[in-house]
Amino acid sequence: xxxFRVSVHIVPRKGLLDPQGKAVADALHTLGFASVAEVHVGRxxxxxxxxxxxxxxEASVREMCGRLLANPVTEDxxxxxxxxx
Amino acid sequence: MKVGVVSFPGSNCDEDAVLAVAEHLQRPAVLLWHxxxxxxxxxxxxxxxxxxxxxxxxxxxIARFSPIMQEVVAHAKRGGPVIGIxxxxxxxxxxxxxxxxxxxNANLQFRSMPVRLRVENxxxxxxxxxxxxxxxxxxxxxxxxxxxxxxxxxxxxxxEGRVVFRYVxxxxxxxxxxxxNGAMHNIAGVTNATGTVVxxxxxxxxxxxxxxxxxxxxxxxxxxxxxx
Numbered sequence: 001x002x003x004f005r006v007s008v009h010i011v012p013r014k015g016l017l018d019p020q021g022k023a024v025a026d027a028l029h030t031l032g033f034a035s036v037a038e039v040h041v042g043r044x045x046x047x048x049x050x051x052x053x054x055x056x057x058e059a060s061v062r063e064m065c066g067r068l069l070a071n072p073v074t075e076d077x078x079x080x081x082x083x084x085x
Numbered sequence: 086m087k088v089g090v091v092s093f094p095g096s097n098c099d100e101d102a103v104l105a106v107a108e109h110l111q112r113p114a115v116l117l118w119h120x121x122x123x124x125x126x127x128x129x130x131x132x133x134x135x136x137x138x139x140x141x142x143x144x145x146x147i148a149r150f151s152p153i154m155q156e157v158v159a160h161a162k163r164g165g166p167v168i169g170i171x172x173x174x175x176x177x178x179x180x181x182x183x184x185x186x187x188x189x190n191a192n193l194q195f196r197s198m199p200v201r202l203r204v205e206n207x208x209x210x211x212x213x214x215x216x217x218x219x220x221x222x223x224x225x226x227x228x229x230x231x232x233x234x235x236x237x238x239x240x241x242x243x244x245e246g247r248v249v250f251r252y253v254x255x256x257x258x259x260x261x262x263x264x265x266n267g268a269m270h271n272i273a274g275v276t277n278a279t280g281t282v283v284x285x286x287x288x289x290x291x292x293x294x295x296x297x298x299x300x301x302x303x304x305x306x307x308x309x310x311x312x313x
Contacts, residue, residue, distance in 0.1 A: 008182055010186075016233065017267065019191050043142075068150075071143055071179075073186040 001050040003085035005059035010077045011042035044080070045069060054082045055063045086313035088114040089127025091173075093148045094231060098134035098170065098290060105290040106131075110306045118228065128313055129166045130157050132173025134226070134288060139280040144229045145175030146187045154180055165215045166309065171227055174274070174284035182285045183275055184242065185234035187227075191267025195228040199298060200265055200287055201252040202273050203257055209249055209280035214308040220257055221250075221301035223287040225265060230286040232268035232275070242275055250274035250285055 020041040020067045028036045043079035049062070059080050070077040088110075097214035099116060105116035115125050119137075124130065148154070154176075161167045161182050169177035177183045181233045190196060199222050204215045215221075217241045234242065240249055250273040254263040268285070274285030288300030 016188075017191060017231075018187060019193050019267070023193055068146065069142070071146070071186050073178075073184075073235065074188060 001052060002048055004051055004054060005085040006047045006049060006057050006061040006064060006080055006082050007080040008047070008061060008069065008077055009042060009080050010045065010065070010075050011040050013074055013076050015056045016074060042075070048085050054084075058082050086112050086129065086309060087125075088129045088131060089117045089119045089124050090114060090131045090133055091119060091151075091153055092117045092133075092254060093135065093137035093151060093176075095137045095139055096133050096135035096172070098172075098288065100170050101288075102131045102133045102170070102290045103307060105302070107291045107292050109303060109309070117153055119148070119153050122152050122156055123162060123311050124153075124156050129168070129309055130160055132157070132167065132169040133290075134171030134173060134248050137172055140229070143179070144172060145177075145179040146170075147282055148176045149179040158182065161282050164279060164281050166312070168211055168305070169282075169284035170288055170290065171225075171230075174286055175229065177282065181236050182282050183239045183255060185191055185275065187279060187286070188231040189229050189232050190227070190265070191231055193307075195226075195238060196230070196265045197226040198224065198265065200273070201226050201255065201263065202211050202255045203259075204249070205251055206249045208246075208281070209276045209308075210282050210312045211283045211305045211308050212249060213311045215304045218257075220253065221292075221304070222288055222299045223292040223302050224298070225287045227266070227286055229267040231270065232272040232286075234269065239269060243270065245278070246272075246310065247276050247278070249276050249283055250287070259291045272279050
Protein backbone atom coordinates (compact mmCIF):
# COMPACT_ATOMS: atom_id res chain seq x y z
CA UNK A 1 0.00 0.00 0.00
CA UNK A 2 1.26 3.48 -0.89
CA UNK A 3 -0.04 6.94 0.02
CA PHE A 4 -1.91 8.86 -2.68
CA ARG A 5 -3.48 12.29 -2.82
CA VAL A 6 -6.70 12.26 -4.83
CA SER A 7 -8.47 15.49 -5.84
CA VAL A 8 -12.15 15.53 -6.76
CA HIS A 9 -14.32 18.24 -8.27
CA ILE A 10 -17.99 18.11 -7.32
CA VAL A 11 -20.25 20.41 -9.34
CA PRO A 12 -24.00 21.00 -9.62
CA ARG A 13 -25.52 18.78 -12.30
CA LYS A 14 -25.72 20.48 -15.68
CA GLY A 15 -29.12 21.98 -16.35
CA LEU A 16 -30.02 22.42 -12.67
CA LEU A 17 -30.48 25.97 -11.41
CA ASP A 18 -27.17 27.12 -9.87
CA PRO A 19 -27.95 30.39 -8.07
CA GLN A 20 -24.46 30.66 -6.53
CA GLY A 21 -22.83 30.29 -9.93
CA LYS A 22 -25.18 32.89 -11.38
CA ALA A 23 -24.46 35.35 -8.55
CA VAL A 24 -20.71 34.98 -9.14
CA ALA A 25 -21.14 35.38 -12.92
CA ASP A 26 -23.17 38.55 -12.35
CA ALA A 27 -20.44 39.94 -10.09
CA LEU A 28 -17.79 39.17 -12.72
CA HIS A 29 -19.88 40.97 -15.33
CA THR A 30 -20.10 43.97 -13.00
CA LEU A 31 -16.30 43.94 -12.75
CA GLY A 32 -16.08 44.15 -16.53
CA PHE A 33 -15.39 40.50 -17.37
CA ALA A 34 -17.99 40.63 -20.11
CA SER A 35 -16.72 37.47 -21.78
CA VAL A 36 -17.76 35.24 -18.85
CA ALA A 37 -20.59 33.03 -20.09
CA GLU A 38 -21.32 30.85 -17.05
CA VAL A 39 -19.89 30.05 -13.62
CA HIS A 40 -20.56 26.91 -11.60
CA VAL A 41 -19.77 26.79 -7.90
CA GLY A 42 -18.96 23.39 -6.48
CA ARG A 43 -16.58 21.76 -4.01
CA UNK A 44 -12.99 20.61 -4.31
CA UNK A 45 -11.96 17.79 -2.01
CA UNK A 46 -8.45 16.49 -1.45
CA UNK A 47 -8.36 12.97 -0.04
CA UNK A 48 -5.19 11.38 1.26
CA UNK A 49 -5.54 7.65 1.15
CA UNK A 50 -3.59 4.41 0.95
CA UNK A 51 -3.88 2.18 -2.11
CA UNK A 52 -1.98 -0.48 -4.04
CA UNK A 53 -1.63 1.82 -7.06
CA UNK A 54 -3.04 5.02 -8.56
CA UNK A 55 -5.84 3.15 -10.30
CA UNK A 56 -7.03 1.58 -7.06
CA UNK A 57 -6.84 4.95 -5.27
CA GLU A 58 -9.05 6.51 -7.95
CA ALA A 59 -11.51 3.62 -7.86
CA SER A 60 -11.84 3.93 -4.11
CA VAL A 61 -12.51 7.69 -4.29
CA ARG A 62 -15.08 7.13 -7.04
CA GLU A 63 -16.92 4.79 -4.66
CA MET A 64 -16.71 7.43 -1.89
CA CYS A 65 -18.27 9.96 -4.27
CA GLY A 66 -21.08 7.58 -5.14
CA ARG A 67 -21.87 6.85 -1.50
CA LEU A 68 -21.25 10.14 0.30
CA LEU A 69 -19.23 12.93 -1.27
CA ALA A 70 -21.60 13.76 -4.14
CA ASN A 71 -25.39 13.75 -4.11
CA PRO A 72 -26.47 11.44 -6.94
CA VAL A 73 -29.67 13.49 -7.43
CA THR A 74 -28.09 16.89 -7.95
CA GLU A 75 -24.32 16.69 -8.40
CA ASP A 76 -21.69 15.34 -10.77
CA UNK A 77 -18.08 14.64 -9.90
CA UNK A 78 -14.80 14.22 -11.71
CA UNK A 79 -11.45 13.00 -10.45
CA UNK A 80 -9.14 15.98 -10.97
CA UNK A 81 -5.88 14.29 -10.06
CA UNK A 82 -4.22 11.28 -8.45
CA UNK A 83 -0.63 11.83 -7.26
CA UNK A 84 1.67 9.99 -4.85
CA UNK A 85 1.47 11.74 -1.49
CA MET B 86 -48.44 6.26 21.29
CA LYS B 87 -44.86 7.23 22.12
CA VAL B 88 -42.82 9.68 20.04
CA GLY B 89 -39.03 9.69 19.72
CA VAL B 90 -37.21 12.83 18.60
CA VAL B 91 -33.65 12.33 17.37
CA SER B 92 -31.00 14.72 18.70
CA PHE B 93 -28.10 15.10 16.31
CA PRO B 94 -25.17 17.38 17.15
CA GLY B 95 -26.47 20.70 15.82
CA SER B 96 -30.19 19.89 16.05
CA ASN B 97 -31.97 22.92 17.49
CA CYS B 98 -35.68 22.10 17.17
CA ASP B 99 -35.57 18.79 19.03
CA GLU B 100 -36.82 20.23 22.33
CA ASP B 101 -39.58 22.12 20.49
CA ALA B 102 -40.74 18.86 18.93
CA VAL B 103 -40.76 17.10 22.30
CA LEU B 104 -42.76 19.97 23.78
CA ALA B 105 -45.23 19.92 20.90
CA VAL B 106 -46.01 16.26 21.54
CA ALA B 107 -45.87 16.28 25.35
CA GLU B 108 -47.77 19.49 25.90
CA HIS B 109 -50.14 19.79 22.98
CA LEU B 110 -50.78 16.14 22.23
CA GLN B 111 -50.46 14.91 25.83
CA ARG B 112 -48.46 11.90 24.71
CA PRO B 113 -45.02 10.74 25.91
CA ALA B 114 -42.07 12.07 23.93
CA VAL B 115 -38.39 11.24 24.41
CA LEU B 116 -35.15 12.50 22.95
CA LEU B 117 -33.16 9.83 21.13
CA TRP B 118 -29.40 10.36 21.09
CA HIS B 119 -27.90 10.03 17.61
CA UNK B 120 -25.18 7.64 18.81
CA UNK B 121 -27.66 5.19 20.31
CA UNK B 122 -29.11 2.21 18.53
CA UNK B 123 -32.33 2.25 20.51
CA UNK B 124 -35.63 3.89 19.56
CA UNK B 125 -36.77 3.36 23.20
CA UNK B 126 -40.04 1.87 22.05
CA UNK B 127 -41.07 4.95 20.05
CA UNK B 128 -43.97 4.36 17.66
CA UNK B 129 -43.27 7.56 15.75
CA UNK B 130 -39.91 9.16 14.94
CA UNK B 131 -39.34 12.87 14.40
CA UNK B 132 -36.18 14.03 12.62
CA UNK B 133 -36.08 17.64 13.84
CA UNK B 134 -34.80 20.88 12.39
CA UNK B 135 -31.40 22.40 12.95
CA UNK B 136 -27.97 22.21 11.42
CA UNK B 137 -26.85 18.67 12.12
CA UNK B 138 -23.07 18.36 11.80
CA UNK B 139 -22.92 22.02 10.81
CA UNK B 140 -24.41 21.18 7.39
CA UNK B 141 -20.88 20.04 6.45
CA UNK B 142 -20.58 18.59 2.95
CA UNK B 143 -24.36 18.95 2.32
CA UNK B 144 -27.25 19.51 4.69
CA UNK B 145 -28.16 16.12 6.16
CA UNK B 146 -25.35 14.23 4.42
CA ILE B 147 -23.42 13.28 7.56
CA ALA B 148 -26.39 12.87 9.94
CA ARG B 149 -27.64 10.13 7.68
CA PHE B 150 -24.73 7.97 8.87
CA SER B 151 -25.45 8.45 12.58
CA PRO B 152 -25.92 5.08 14.34
CA ILE B 153 -29.56 5.81 15.22
CA MET B 154 -30.41 6.27 11.54
CA GLN B 155 -30.06 2.51 10.95
CA GLU B 156 -32.88 2.06 13.47
CA VAL B 157 -34.91 4.90 11.97
CA VAL B 158 -34.62 3.45 8.45
CA ALA B 159 -35.56 -0.03 9.73
CA HIS B 160 -38.54 1.49 11.57
CA ALA B 161 -39.65 3.26 8.36
CA LYS B 162 -39.24 0.05 6.35
CA ARG B 163 -41.56 -1.71 8.81
CA GLY B 164 -44.14 0.97 8.05
CA GLY B 165 -43.44 3.03 11.17
CA PRO B 166 -44.28 6.74 10.88
CA VAL B 167 -41.37 9.14 10.42
CA ILE B 168 -41.59 12.89 9.92
CA GLY B 169 -38.61 14.98 8.83
CA ILE B 170 -38.92 18.67 9.56
CA UNK B 171 -36.58 21.16 7.83
CA UNK B 172 -33.11 19.68 8.46
CA UNK B 173 -34.95 16.43 9.19
CA UNK B 174 -36.44 16.55 5.68
CA UNK B 175 -32.93 17.02 4.27
CA UNK B 176 -31.72 14.04 6.32
CA UNK B 177 -34.66 11.87 5.21
CA UNK B 178 -33.83 12.64 1.56
CA UNK B 179 -30.12 11.90 2.05
CA UNK B 180 -31.04 8.64 3.80
CA UNK B 181 -33.22 7.59 0.86
CA UNK B 182 -36.44 7.60 2.93
CA UNK B 183 -37.83 10.24 0.56
CA UNK B 184 -36.93 11.04 -3.06
CA UNK B 185 -35.22 14.22 -4.21
CA UNK B 186 -32.91 16.71 -2.52
CA UNK B 187 -33.01 20.16 -0.92
CA UNK B 188 -30.67 22.71 -2.51
CA UNK B 189 -29.58 26.26 -1.70
CA ASN B 190 -32.51 28.67 -1.88
CA ALA B 191 -32.71 30.12 -5.39
CA ASN B 192 -32.61 33.67 -3.97
CA LEU B 193 -29.47 32.75 -1.93
CA GLN B 194 -31.18 34.15 1.18
CA PHE B 195 -31.84 32.45 4.48
CA ARG B 196 -35.63 32.79 4.71
CA SER B 197 -37.20 33.06 8.17
CA MET B 198 -40.87 33.92 7.83
CA PRO B 199 -44.39 32.52 7.98
CA VAL B 200 -45.54 30.80 4.78
CA ARG B 201 -48.92 29.62 3.57
CA LEU B 202 -49.23 25.97 2.61
CA ARG B 203 -51.95 24.09 0.78
CA VAL B 204 -52.62 20.52 1.87
CA GLU B 205 -52.44 18.39 -1.29
CA ASN B 206 -52.63 14.91 0.21
CA UNK B 207 -54.68 13.86 3.24
CA UNK B 208 -53.81 10.19 2.88
CA UNK B 209 -50.64 10.25 4.97
CA UNK B 210 -50.38 9.41 8.67
CA UNK B 211 -49.47 13.06 9.31
CA UNK B 212 -52.28 14.72 7.33
CA UNK B 213 -55.26 12.42 7.92
CA UNK B 214 -57.03 14.97 10.10
CA UNK B 215 -56.47 17.80 7.61
CA UNK B 216 -58.96 18.81 4.97
CA UNK B 217 -57.80 18.45 1.34
CA UNK B 218 -57.05 21.90 -0.01
CA UNK B 219 -56.90 23.42 3.48
CA UNK B 220 -54.46 26.28 3.86
CA UNK B 221 -52.07 26.24 6.80
CA UNK B 222 -49.71 28.94 8.03
CA UNK B 223 -46.38 27.85 9.50
CA UNK B 224 -42.93 29.37 9.79
CA UNK B 225 -39.96 28.45 7.66
CA UNK B 226 -36.34 29.09 8.63
CA UNK B 227 -33.86 27.68 6.14
CA UNK B 228 -31.17 28.44 3.60
CA UNK B 229 -31.36 25.13 1.75
CA UNK B 230 -35.00 24.40 1.00
CA UNK B 231 -35.26 24.30 -2.77
CA UNK B 232 -36.88 20.93 -3.41
CA UNK B 233 -35.33 19.33 -6.47
CA UNK B 234 -35.84 16.00 -8.19
CA UNK B 235 -35.13 14.63 -11.63
CA UNK B 236 -37.99 14.93 -14.16
CA UNK B 237 -39.02 11.25 -13.87
CA UNK B 238 -39.17 11.38 -10.07
CA UNK B 239 -41.10 14.64 -10.15
CA UNK B 240 -43.62 13.19 -12.62
CA UNK B 241 -44.00 10.08 -10.45
CA UNK B 242 -44.55 12.15 -7.29
CA UNK B 243 -47.17 14.28 -9.01
CA UNK B 244 -48.80 11.27 -10.70
CA GLU B 245 -49.09 9.38 -7.42
CA GLY B 246 -50.25 12.43 -5.46
CA ARG B 247 -47.22 12.29 -3.21
CA VAL B 248 -46.77 16.05 -2.94
CA VAL B 249 -48.21 16.73 0.54
CA PHE B 250 -47.77 20.51 0.85
CA ARG B 251 -47.28 23.32 -1.66
CA TYR B 252 -46.39 26.97 -1.06
CA VAL B 253 -49.37 29.13 -2.10
CA UNK B 254 -50.35 32.79 -1.97
CA UNK B 255 -53.16 34.38 0.04
CA UNK B 256 -55.65 33.27 -2.60
CA UNK B 257 -54.46 29.68 -2.33
CA UNK B 258 -52.79 29.78 -5.74
CA UNK B 259 -49.42 28.26 -6.60
CA UNK B 260 -47.35 31.23 -7.74
CA UNK B 261 -43.65 32.07 -8.04
CA UNK B 262 -44.12 34.94 -5.60
CA UNK B 263 -45.42 32.51 -2.96
CA UNK B 264 -42.42 30.23 -3.41
CA UNK B 265 -39.82 31.22 -0.79
CA ASN B 266 -36.93 29.13 -2.08
CA GLY B 267 -37.46 28.23 -5.73
CA ALA B 268 -38.68 24.69 -4.98
CA MET B 269 -39.82 22.76 -8.06
CA HIS B 270 -43.63 22.90 -8.43
CA ASN B 271 -43.71 24.96 -5.18
CA ILE B 272 -43.18 21.72 -3.24
CA ALA B 273 -42.92 22.24 0.53
CA GLY B 274 -43.40 18.60 1.55
CA VAL B 275 -43.58 15.09 0.08
CA THR B 276 -44.37 11.57 1.27
CA ASN B 277 -43.18 8.06 0.53
CA ALA B 278 -45.23 5.50 -1.44
CA THR B 279 -47.14 4.34 1.65
CA GLY B 280 -47.85 7.73 3.23
CA THR B 281 -45.96 6.79 6.40
CA VAL B 282 -42.88 8.98 5.91
CA VAL B 283 -43.41 12.72 5.40
CA UNK B 284 -40.81 15.45 4.97
CA UNK B 285 -41.44 19.18 4.91
CA UNK B 286 -39.40 22.36 5.14
CA UNK B 287 -41.88 24.40 7.27
CA UNK B 288 -42.00 23.92 11.04
CA UNK B 289 -45.33 22.56 12.36
CA UNK B 290 -43.83 22.25 15.86
CA UNK B 291 -43.40 26.04 15.90
CA UNK B 292 -47.07 26.58 15.04
CA UNK B 293 -48.80 24.86 17.95
CA UNK B 294 -50.68 27.71 19.60
CA UNK B 295 -52.03 31.14 18.64
CA UNK B 296 -49.47 32.77 20.95
CA UNK B 297 -46.80 31.61 18.51
CA UNK B 298 -48.64 33.17 15.58
CA UNK B 299 -50.40 30.02 14.39
CA UNK B 300 -51.80 26.76 15.68
CA UNK B 301 -51.98 25.24 12.21
CA UNK B 302 -49.15 22.80 12.92
CA UNK B 303 -51.33 20.92 15.41
CA UNK B 304 -53.21 19.01 12.72
CA UNK B 305 -50.08 17.11 11.69
CA UNK B 306 -49.61 15.81 15.23
CA UNK B 307 -53.32 15.19 15.79
CA UNK B 308 -53.43 13.13 12.60
CA UNK B 309 -51.15 10.63 14.32
CA UNK B 310 -53.79 9.97 16.95
CA UNK B 311 -56.16 8.76 14.26
CA UNK B 312 -53.81 5.95 13.21
CA UNK B 313 -51.79 5.05 16.27
